[in-house]
Amino acid sequence: MKKTDKKQHAIESRERILQAAIMLFSRHGFAETGMRELVAEADVNLSMVNYFFGSKKGLLKEILDAFFSGYLAIARDTLVTDGDLQVKLERFIGNAVRYFDANREALVIAISELPHDDPEILEYKAGWARQMVEIINHEICLPLAAESGRAIPPTCFAPMLTTIMASRFLFAPVMEKVEAGSSTTVTMGDYTKTIVRIFLQGI
Amino acid sequence: MKKTDKKQHAIESRERILQAAIMLFSRHGFAETGMRELVAEADVNLSMVNYFFGSKKGLLKEILDAFFSGYLAIARDTLVTDGDLQVKLERFIGNAVRYFDANREALVIAISELPHDDPEILEYKAGWARQMVEIINHEICLPLAAESGRAIPPTCFAPMLTTIMASRFLFAPVMEKVEAGSSTTVTMGDYTKTIVRIFLQGI
């Protein structure tokens, strides 16, 4: 095995652990997923999780970190610009839904773990939320108040916007049982358009 | 101790377990809450949970059952009536938000556990969802399609409506860290009005 192969293999082991964790944490939950189940799925030795991530919780942190930073980047890229409020909102929702779709498993983990008050995790979830709230405030809430007089705080609006975009992915397992195939009858494009329409002109 | 006192005490033990479970499951999650932590909070013996509820999962089921049946009852009472679609929707949102507020801990448990695919739990979450979807379809989606031509399936709309109403409670622990007191700066009445306005005429 060449040196590059060895390093490559290590990187791949790390990556396999991440992928397996994202899948299992989203399907069974973080706490109900055991390390042995995880390493079996990732096809690595039991010790490798602690070797690469320090602890099981460290692994969760890295997953959440990657997801939140991507979500925040989308907010920055689509909202922190000149232009009409409606255009910005439409662009943000479009990109965010695409991002949620491409990372639906990490999204489910993030929302599931969101309300739990593990101090260690909560504190730095708040770190990401703080940045998000600031963007939503400057680019949506303040302009909205200026042009229509409606004052809605970003700490209230950001959760609304995030959860409505996430709703489809959170309910997917249940709705698939309610009506098989229901998670695909509405295209992602129509899903986006529906959310945009609700926010711009109501149902 | 009188007979009524004894029976009363048993009922109270059962009730204390339920209350402690609702609190702990919502704060720490179902799987991360241990039985010993639970019975210490409820001030009962370790065996009592299995005695009253059969298993830890039986306890979770009872909590979810009570929450879902209450939510479904509100949907029936406020939506399955004659009247204008907008009036019905406004009435439903008002009552549902009040219900979520009064049962915010059970709500958090329900949403957190929603995406996980434990077959036993998933199957009967789907049972409740099926009834909910049917009501939303008949009372909202079909009338909406008839009067405005917009076709949005209830398996897509019900999750949207539910999660936007739940958003405030799901994000409360995080938003409280972002801005202390932020979970009370918007009254429940204003929160309701905002959601109603979004759905009826947009932001």
Added chain:
DNA sequence: ACGGGAGTTAAACGAACGTTTGATATCTAG
């Protein structure tokens, strides 16, 4: 008044948990 069922208890069960250790193989740097 007494047998039976319901509530409660302390103790123990085996299993599974996350983590650590020490050895081994492989690659890198000097």
Added chain:
DNA sequence: CTAGATATCAAACGTTCGTTTAACTCCCGT
């Protein structure tokens, strides 16, 4: 070439998990 870092491994660590058992108390129906 060799010393050290890196990746992998099997095995064991001590805890904690959810559940079960058996004994005990107390109340109720007959």
